[in-house]
Amino acid sequence: MSGNKPAISLIITAAGNSTRFCSHLPPKHRIKKQWLRIGQIPLWQKVADDWKRFYDFEKIILVVSKEDFDYVDGFYDYDFVVGGDNRTQSVRNALQYVQTPLVLVSDVARWNLDEGVYLRLLDALDDISDCIAPYLQLPDTIMYGDHYIDRDLIKIIQTPQLCRTEKLKFALLKGDFTDESSAIKALGGKITYVKGSQKLSKLTYQDDMIVLRELQNPSVEIFVGNGFDIHPFEAGKKMLLGGVVIESDLGFKAHSDGDVVLHALTDAILGAIGGGDIGEWFPDTDQKHKNADSKVLLKQVYDFAISIGFELVNADITIIAQTPKIASYKSKIRQNIATMLHMQNSRINIKATTTENLGFIGRKEGVAVSVSVNMKFINWKEEI
Structure with missing residues (x-):
């Protein structure tokens, strides 16, 4: 990247208990997805390290569970915040430590960084957008109940999402939301959508691990x-x-x-x-x-x-x-x-x-x- 870079902070959510991911694993292997080891490092660190190499963020904040916070605080070279009971509360906790006018919010579950998407987010930054979010369109026929739906009207919203910090802070005070764009949209904010990527599919279930097969094996130390x-x-x-x-x-x-x-x-x-x-x-x-x-x-x-x-x-x-x-x-x-x-x-x-x-x-x-x-x-x- 070249030119003047806007001051942005990054929030990575990694506070979940991975219930859907762990439920079908044997008890001795019920590892949370953010702690899958890639060589010696956990997946959350790979994600944070990849982001750190890509962009000079003002601050990188990882939102983790209380148990994980006690373990990682002072152990790793990142800023950590204890998450809440849901995504909205977790992001809200992290926003307390964001001072930049812009904040990028992502999930460790979207572990596969796609530089093209992130460049499109930055390129779409203007004076009127309150949030810029990537999306995918559905290629299949869609039904809701007994009715067919125009698939061109359907957007699958992904993260990361680039938001105006103060707008997001205010929006997340108004309720619980599944992502940042829906919170800002609920307040009448301006959302700009850019093309997303299949690489950003979330790691949610055990079967999703197939996409990790090319990553380095866990260390045997x-x-x-x-x-x-x-x-x-x-x-x-x-x-x-x-x-x-x-x-x-x-x-x-x-x-x-x-x-x-x-x-x-x-x-x-x-x-x-x-x-x-x-x-x-x-x-x-x-x-x-x-x-x-x-x-x-x-x-x-x-x-x-x-x-x-x-x-x-x-x-x-x-x-x-x-x-x-x-x-x-x-x-x-x-x-x-x-x-x-x-x-x-x-x-x-x-x-x-x-x-x-x-x-x-x-x-x-x-x-x-x-x-x-x-x-x-x-x-x-x-x-x-």
Whole structure:
């Protein structure tokens, strides 16, 4: 591109939970579409990087979910905003940080940048248009109920859409809309339409992944995580290890149910994905986690790990206890954890040892657990 370039900010929406995309995938592969890995990078980053190379935007803002925001904030070199319950709220949240007179709004689901469309958007910029949107026409015969419709009257509206920032901010205060052009049109704004592209078809369902087949495979690198947890005994509580009830007169002193095995395993998974630690996710200062079921906490963390593109390769778990005796429970603990993590039993190893009567464990005052895990990127191409 040449000549004077208008000052434009870019908003990329990537806050969806990909329900339609994930619903037919097996539980261990229910990755959100924005986190499909292209080599080492997620799809949302590929989209943002492609835009960054194409145009010198004043600012690039990615709208993400609250869970993803906590993970990516400070992790990646982009500006992130927490999305809302729908597209309108998400874009409205991002617009708070836009200072330029023009804003381009796009979706990570339209991952395949078509420079011709974006040049047409810029070329159509004039003094009277409030929004410029690409569209496609339908080549097929159209019926609505029992009536045929003139297909020349039908437009399939795509994104990205180039809007006047203040006009869009005002329009999105008036209701919920499926895109920016419909919001501005509802206020009587001037919409200019330019020819769109089949390349901008949205990635919505699992079957749509076929269009990604030429992209780079996910990296095969392995990520190691370590977790360690320790709890003293407390009389009168149920003892749980790996989600299995252990026959004992003692339980664990803890804010949650005290399952030291699942706590260490959860921490190891967080370590492998760079997701912080269990205390950040479930602080013991928060009463909503009082007596929390550790299986639920593990599921929340592992479901998140899957959603951003990781899966477990194996886990090696060492239970350090003078009492109780663990040998008779090892098989059941292994089976229970494998089921929770959608794994084969062979990928979960349970070891038990003592401290030879040394230290507080040797004095039968508590139990410690050490866990190591290996994780990798989900090979989503297996689902094509």
